[in-house]
Amino acid sequence: MYNYNIGVIGGSFADKKYCNIAYEVGKKLAENNCAVFCGGKEGIMECVSHGVHDSNGMVVGILPGENRMEGNKYLSLTIPTGIGYMRNFLIIRASDAIIAIEGYSGTTSEAAFAITEGKTVVSIGNLQIKTKDTDGKLVHENDPEKAVEIAIQEAKNFVEKFH
Amino acid sequence: MYNYNIGVIGGSFADKKYCNIAYEVGKKLAENNCAVFCGGKEGIMECVSHGVHDSNGMVVGILPGENRMEGNKYLSLTIPTGIGYMRNFLIIRASDAIIAIEGYSGTTSEAAFAITEGKTVVSIGNLQIKTKDTDGKLVHENDPEKAVEIAIQEAKNFVEKFH
Amino acid sequence: MYNYNIGVIGGSFADKKYCNIAYEVGKKLAENNCAVFCGGKEGIMECVSHGVHDSNGMVVGILPGENRMEGNKYLSLTIPTGIGYMRNFLIIRASDAIIAIEGYSGTTSEAAFAITEGKTVVSIGNLQIKTKDTDGKLVHENDPEKAVEIAIQEAKNFVEKFH
Amino acid sequence: MYNYNIGVIGGSFADKKYCNIAYEVGKKLAENNCAVFCGGKEGIMECVSHGVHDSNGMVVGILPGENRMEGNKYLSLTIPTGIGYMRNFLIIRASDAIIAIEGYSGTTSEAAFAITEGKTVVSIGNLQIKTKDTDGKLVHENDPEKAVEIAIQEAKNFVEKFH
Numbered sequence: 001m002y003n004y005n006i007g008v009i010g011g012s013f014a015d016k017k018y019c020n021i022a023y024e025v026g027k028k029l030a031e032n033n034c035a036v037f038c039g040g041k042e043g044i045m046e047c048v049s050h051g052v053h054d055s056n057g058m059v060v061g062i063l064p065g066e067n068r069m070e071g072n073k074y075l076s077l078t079i080p081t082g083i084g085y086m087r088n089f090l091i092i093r094a095s096d097a098i099i100a101i102e103g104y105s106g107t108t109s110e111a112a113f114a115i116t117e118g119k120t121v122v123s124i125g126n127l128q129i130k131t132k133d134t135d136g137k138l139v140h141e142n143d144p145e146k147a148v149e150i151a152i153q154e155a156k157n158f159v160e161k162f163h
Numbered sequence: 164m165y166n167y168n169i170g171v172i173g174g175s176f177a178d179k180k181y182c183n184i185a186y187e188v189g190k191k192l193a194e195n196n197c198a199v200f201c202g203g204k205e206g207i208m209e210c211v212s213h214g215v216h217d218s219n220g221m222v223v224g225i226l227p228g229e230n231r232m233e234g235n236k237y238l239s240l241t242i243p244t245g246i247g248y249m250r251n252f253l254i255i256r257a258s259d260a261i262i263a264i265e266g267y268s269g270t271t272s273e274a275a276f277a278i279t280e281g282k283t284v285v286s287i288g289n290l291q292i293k294t295k296d297t298d299g300k301l302v303h304e305n306d307p308e309k310a311v312e313i314a315i316q317e318a319k320n321f322v323e324k325f326h
Numbered sequence: 327m328y329n330y331n332i333g334v335i336g337g338s339f340a341d342k343k344y345c346n347i348a349y350e351v352g353k354k355l356a357e358n359n360c361a362v363f364c365g366g367k368e369g370i371m372e373c374v375s376h377g378v379h380d381s382n383g384m385v386v387g388i389l390p391g392e393n394r395m396e397g398n399k400y401l402s403l404t405i406p407t408g409i410g411y412m413r414n415f416l417i418i419r420a421s422d423a424i425i426a427i428e429g430y431s432g433t434t435s436e437a438a439f440a441i442t443e444g445k446t447v448v449s450i451g452n453l454q455i456k457t458k459d460t461d462g463k464l465v466h467e468n469d470p471e472k473a474v475e476i477a478i479q480e481a482k483n484f485v486e487k488f489h
Numbered sequence: 490m491y492n493y494n495i496g497v498i499g500g501s502f503a504d505k506k507y508c509n510i511a512y513e514v515g516k517k518l519a520e521n522n523c524a525v526f527c528g529g530k531e532g533i534m535e536c537v538s539h540g541v542h543d544s545n546g547m548v549v550g551i552l553p554g555e556n557r558m559e560g561n562k563y564l565s566l567t568i569p570t571g572i573g574y575m576r577n578f579l580i581i582r583a584s585d586a587i588i589a590i591e592g593y594s595g596t597t598s599e600a601a602f603a604i605t606e607g608k609t610v611v612s613i614g615n616l617q618i619k620t621k622d623t624d625g626k627l628v629h630e631n632d633p634e635k636a637v638e639i640a641i642q643e644a645k646n647f648v649e650k651f652h
Contacts (some may be wrong), residue, residue, distance in 0.1 A: 001565065005557065024545060035566055060566065064605075066410075068494065068648070073639075075492065077524055077549070077566075079583045083409040084392075085279055086252050093249075093555060094568045104294040109275035115268040116248055117555075128293050131267040159557070164402065168394065198403055223403065229419060229443075229573075231331065231485070237328065240361055240403075242420045246572040247555075251375070253416075256392060257405045280392075322394070411605055412582075415575050430620040437602035441594040442574055454619050457593040 002035035002058060004155035006094030008089070009110045010044025010125075011103040018102045021049040024144040025099055026051020026059065032152055037062060037094045039087065040071040042077060044101045049074035062091050089113050096155035100127045103153045109110055111138070118155035157162055165198035165222060165266050167318035172238030172251070172321045173207025174266040175289075181265045184287055185210035186217075187307040190261055193220020195315055198259045200225060202250065203234040203241060212237035225257070235321050252276055259318035262310055263290045274301070283317035285310045328361035328384060330481035333421030336370025336451075338431070339428040344428045347450055349380075350374035350470040351425055356383020358478055363420045365389060365413065366397040366404060370427045375400035388417050389418045415439050422481035425473055426453045437464070446480035448473045490522035491547060496584030498599045499533025500592040507591045510613055511536035512543075513633040514588055519546025521641055526551060526583045528576065529560040529567060533590050538563035551580050578602055581585035585644035588636055589616045597626070600627070609643035611636045 004119065006029050008127050009158020011021060026048040036052050038045045052059035053074035059126045061075040066082040081087040088110045098114045100107055111121045112129050121127070123133035125161045129138055135151050139154075141147040169192050170236075177185060189211040192199050200210045200214050203224020215222035216237035224238040229245040244250040251273045255261065261277045263270055265288035274284045274294050277301045284290070285302045287310050292301055304310040332355050336348060349407050357364050364371045364472040378385035383485035387401040392408040400425040407413040414436045418424065423481020424440045426433055428451035437447045438455050441463045447461070448465045450473050455464055465480075502522055503511060515537040519524050525541050527534045529550020541548035542563035549565040555571040556638050570576040577599045581587065584634070587603045588597055591614035600610045601618050604626045611628045613636050628643075630636040 004290040005567070008228050058566070060568075068585070073190035077547070078494070079549075079568075079579075081579060082582050083274065083412065086249070086256075086409065088276075089252060090568075090570060093571050096557070104302075105275045105278040105292060108292055108294055109272050109279055112268045113248065113251075113273060116272055127296075128291070129268060129271055131271055131289075131293050133267040139267075168404070198410050221403070223405075231422070241331070242386075242405075242416075244577065245415060247570065253405075254405060256408050259394070281328070330492075330540075410601065412575070412578050414602075415578060419575075430622040431601045431604040431618060431626075434618055434620055435598050435605055438598035438601060439574065439577075442598055443549045454617070455594060455597055456617050457597055457615075459593040 003033045004096045004159065005037055005094055006034045006140060006151055006155060007091045007098040008044070008101065009036045009038065009098060009103065009107050010101035011107060012043040012045065013039050014043040014047055018044065018125060021144050022047035022052035025101065025148055027055045028145055028148040030055035031059020032148065034152065035060060037091050039064070039091060040075055044049045046072040046074065050163045053109065062087050063147065066070050073115060077103070090135065092117060092119065095119065096158045098122070099124065099143045099151050102126055105106060122154070166196045167259045167315060167322065168200055168257055168261045169252045169314055169318060170200045170261040171211045171253065171264065172201065172261060172266065172270050173264035174270060175204050175206040175208065177206040177210055177265065181207065182210040182286060184307050185264050186214035188264065188311055189214025189220070189222065191308055191311040193218035195311065197315065198223060200254050202227070202240055205235060207266065209235040209237065225254050228313060255280060255282065258282065259321045260314045261285070262287065265289055270278050282321060283292045285314045286315070329359045329400055330422045330478060330485065331420055332360045332477055332481060333365055333417045333424040334370070334374045334427065335417065335424060335429065336427035336435050337433060338367050338369040339370065340369040340373055340428065344451060345373040345477065348378035348427050349472050351427065351474055352377020352383070352385065353381045354474040355448045356458045358382035358474065360478065361386060363417050365390070365417060366401055368398060370429065372400065374399040388413050388420070410477065418443060418445065421445065423477045424448070425477050428452055445484060446481070448462065448477045492522045492546050493585045493641060493648065494526055494583055495523045495644060496526045496536045496580045496587040496591065497590065497597050498527065498580065498587060500596060501530050501532040501534065503536055503591065505533040506534040507533065507614060510633050512540035514550065514590065514637055515540025517634055517637040519544035521637065524549060525581050525642065528553070528580060529564055531561060533592065534562040535563065545570035551576050551583070564616045572634055581608065584608065585612070586640045588613065588640050591615055593607045608647060610645070611640045613634060
């Protein structure tokens with residue numbers, strides 16, 4: 001069994017800088033025996049999957065379509081859902097804590113949903129959610145190694161509090 | 164049949180100012196023969212339902228639980244889902260355009276999801292989503308009558324573009 | 327407000343006999359002030375919608391796609407979901423009791439799910455579910471007027487028991 | 490990567506005979522490098538998980554609640570969903586082919602949904618679905634080794650046809 005389920009979210013486009021960060025995040029999560037959940041497609045999703053893959057870890061793609069083949073080539077497991085972008089919220093439900101790397105409205109939506117569900121989001125990059133109930137639930141940390149450390153600690157807190 | 168499906172989203176707590184605005188929004192939507200979709204509970208959801216009710220309109224509560232009785236007393240129809248806050252995204256899927264009134268992380272999540280799905284959000288109050296893909300899809304308008312006008316125009320555009 | 331939410335399920339193809347029955351079921355449900363939930367498409371779904379429509383009732387189409395225009399022309403409300411046939415289970419969640427009219431594997435799936443969720447299915451036609459937990463939850467009644475009466479009584483029991 | 494995703498469905502109660510069969514099915518699927526998807530709880534779900542576990546395979550529990558701890562102790566991965574029994578249909582969406590072992594209305598519902606979605610169900614035990622569209626999609630085979638062989642062949646056909 002894996003220590004924690006960590007969701008990694010971000011856009012389907014990623015520039016070189018954030019792709020490298022996502023790759024590092026994936027490697028570190030795998031080295032810490034975490035199962036990584038993502039949307040399974042391109043961009044940040046593919047970069048984090050690549051990192052997990054290169055550390056022989058577990059990376060699960062929760063896919064929007066009904067076709068397993070739409071997943072990127074680094075995934076350990078492909079889970080088609082057929083519910084489109086609503087699959088984003090299954091990633092959040094599956095995860096004990098979340099790391100958000102850059103991203104657009106889809107990432108904002110997922111991250112805000114995580115906060116609504118009482119889970120912590122560690123943000124690397126531009127994510128901004130300014131509502132009264134985000135205090136302490138949205139943590140900004142641009143160093144990938146430290147972001148992984150915080151996410152694991154928050155996952156531990158979540159699992160202990162919840163159970 | 165109703166002209167358009169308009170989603171009205173906002174927090175389960177509402178102060179007097181925003182409750183009055185939500186009530187006005189509900190009245191105007193009903194007067195324009197729109198079916199109103201909301202989360203069916205308290206706060207902004209109840210205030211908008213009240214306004215629709217007082218104009219003899221149609222207001223649908225998409226409920227988080229499995230119990231129809233959890234809906235507020237102004238709803239025309241109660242639709243329990245049993246999927247918790249994931250029901251938020253069914254409200255967005257059901258709607259041609261959205262009006263967001265204040266709100267917290269849950270409202271941010273819904274609004275950002277709407278933008279991801281190509282639907283316009285008219286914001287009354289504090290909502291902020293700052294990603295590159297929101298341009299033109301998030302409109303700020305604090306006057307309830309004008310917000311309803313914009314939402315109806317955007318719903319019209321959405322239906323025409325999509326079909 | 328409507329007295330009960332009644333789901334009417336059945337195939338997207340219907341021969342004349344069962345279409346007439348579905349039409350009668352729709353009329354009777356509307357005359358008894360029930361909101362009718364269905365899949366919103368052709369076949370049995372369209373026939374029951376027609377009946378509700380001709381009695382000025384409320385018939386809601388929970389649609390598989392993201393396009394409101396895919397609903398049949400008799401619907402009072404169109405609710406697109408974008409989750410494909412998984413929308414079948416939202417119809418069951420929305421309903422206090424279910425009437426199944428003929429149908430194929432999709433109808434069997436919905437009816438069995440209703441039983442799993444503790445709701446009664448009144449079957450007109452060929453539906454067969456032979457498991458140990460269906461006793462009393464699957465009622466066969468081929469007369470549409472009597473089937474509606476039973477469904478309303480079971481909806482009443484469900485609402486009272488649950489609340 | 491695993492060769493195929495195979496869903497194994499069945500009741501949350503299992504007598505010794507069917508528990509042993511489920512265990513054998515789990516072992517054989519793991520030996521054939523298939524990822525096994527199940528509901529993650531007791532009964533048949535636990536027995537099949539045990540078999541996969543003892544062959545060092547991959548068994549994923551798609552859980553009804555929001556709590557990862559509700560899964561049985563043999564699971565490789567726990568995926569909480571918070572959507573109750575609607576999680577059944579995510580198991581079907583995730584799978585290329587399905588093996589049904591005994592079961593009640595919940596299993597019938599899942600199996601019928603699989604058929605609706607064009608996937609083959611191999612039934613060990615009592616499952617009966619008698620609709621016109623099940624022909625060839627519901628295969629009865631009580632020998633666990635042969636049932637696994639058929640399921641893998643059908644998964645292969647599904648993946649090839651779909652892609």
